[in-house]
Amino acid sequence: MDNIINLRKRMKRKLDPMRYEHTLSVSFTCMALAMRYGYDLEKAELAGLLHDCAKHFTDEELILRCEKHGVLLDPADRMAPAVIHAKYGAWLAAHKYQIDDEEILEAIRCHTTGKPDMGMLDKILYIADFIEPRRNKAENLPQMRALAFEDLDRTMYEILKGTLGYLKKKNSFINPMTEQAYAWYEARMAERTAENEQEDPKGQELAAGILETTETGSPRAGYGKGEYRYGTGQRDGKAGYQRPAREKRRGRSGH
Ligand SMILES: [Fe+2]
Ligand SMILES: [Fe+2]
Numbered sequence: 001m002d003n004i005i006n007l008r009k010r011m012k013r014k015l016d017p018m019r020y021e022h023t024l025s026v027s028f029t030c031m032a033l034a035m036r037y038g039y040d041l042e043k044a045e046l047a048g049l050l051h052d053c054a055k056h057f058t059d060e061e062l063i064l065r066c067e068k069h070g071v072l073l074d075p076a077d078r079m080a081p082a083v084i085h086a087k088y089g090a091w092l093a094a095h096k097y098q099i100d101d102e103e104i105l106e107a108i109r110c111h112t113t114g115k116p117d118m119g120m121l122d123k124i125l126y127i128a129d130f131i132e133p134r135r136n137k138a139e140n141l142p143q144m145r146a147l148a149f150e151d152l153d154r155t156m157y158e159i160l161k162g163t164l165g166y167l168k169k170k171n172s173f174i175n176p177m178t179e180q181a182y183a184w185y186e187a188r189m190a191e192r193t194a195e196n197e198q199e200d201p202k203g204q205e206l207a208a209g210i211l212e213t214t215e216t217g218s219p220r221a222g223y224g225k226g227e228y229r230y231g232t233g234q235r236d237g238k239a240g241y242q243r244p245a246r247e248k249r250r251g252r253s254g255h
Contacts, residue, residue, distance in 0.1 A: 015052065019056070023049060023051070026052075030128040034124060037152065043104055046099060048128055054092050055089070057088070062081055062088050063084065066084060069091055073087065076175050079175075080173045083175055086108060089111075093105055103119060106122060107122045107124070113175045113178045114181035115180065118156065123152045123153070127152065130144060131148050153189070160178065160181055163178060164178065
C-alpha cells in the first residue's frame with residue numbers, strides 16, 4: 001500500500017490534472033475488472049496507475065528516449081509516434097518505478113495498440129482505459145461498460161472493431177498491430193460462435209436475433225494525442241462467458 005500511495009504522489013507530480021484523474025480512474029476500473037475476473041488486485045491497480053506514465057513527453061522526446069535506452073520501435077510506431085508512450089512507459093515503469101512484474105509491463109506496453117491473444121491483465125488495462133468513468137464521449141460507453149463485466153474477449157473485439165472503423169473513416173494511419181489484434185479477436189469470436197452452434201444451435205439463433213436489434217456506433221472519449229481509439233460496438237445479447245474447460249484446452253491458465 002505504501003508503494004501505491006508513493007506512486008500515486010509521483011504520478012500526480014508528473015501528469016497534468018486531467019491525465020492524473022484519468023490515471024486514477026483507470027487504476028480503479030482495472031481493480032473492479034480484476035475483482036470480476038479473479039485477477040490479482042494490486043497488479044491491476046499498478047498497471048492502471050502507471051499505464052500513462054510516459055504520456056507527458058512529446059513525440060520527439062519519446063523517440064529520442066527510446067533510442068537512448070534501446071526500446072525497440074517498429075517503423076509503424078514512428079509513423080504515429082503518440083503510441084510510443086506505451087512502449088516507453090513500460091521501460092519507465094521497470095527502470096524508474098521499479099516494476100519487475102512482466103505481466104504489468106506487458107499490459108502497459110500494449111495498451112494503445114492491443115495485440116493478438118492478449119493476457120488477462122493486457123485486456124483488463126486496455127478495456128479499463130476505454131471505459132473508465134471519466135470517459136464521456138463515446139456513445140457506446142454504456143454498452144462497453146456492461147459488456148466488459150460479462151465478456152473480456154468480446155469487449156476487446158468490439159473496441160478494436162470500432163477503433164479500426166473510426167481510423168479508416170478518418171483516413172488516419174493504422175498501426176499494423178491494431179489490425180493484427182482485431183483479426184485475432186474476430187477469429188476468436190467466429191471460433192466461439194461455431195463451437196456454441198455445435199453445442200446449442202437454438203441458443204445461438206436467439207443470440208443472433210438479439211444482436212441484430214442492438215447495434216450502435218460511437219466515438220471514444222479522448223484525452224489528447226495518442227488516445228485515438230474509438231469504439232463502434234454492439235451490445236452482446238447473450239453475455240457470452242469464457243468456459244474454464246475450454247480455456248484449459250487452449251493452455252490459458254488465468255494469465
Ligand atoms: Fe495511454
Ligand atoms: Fe490512458
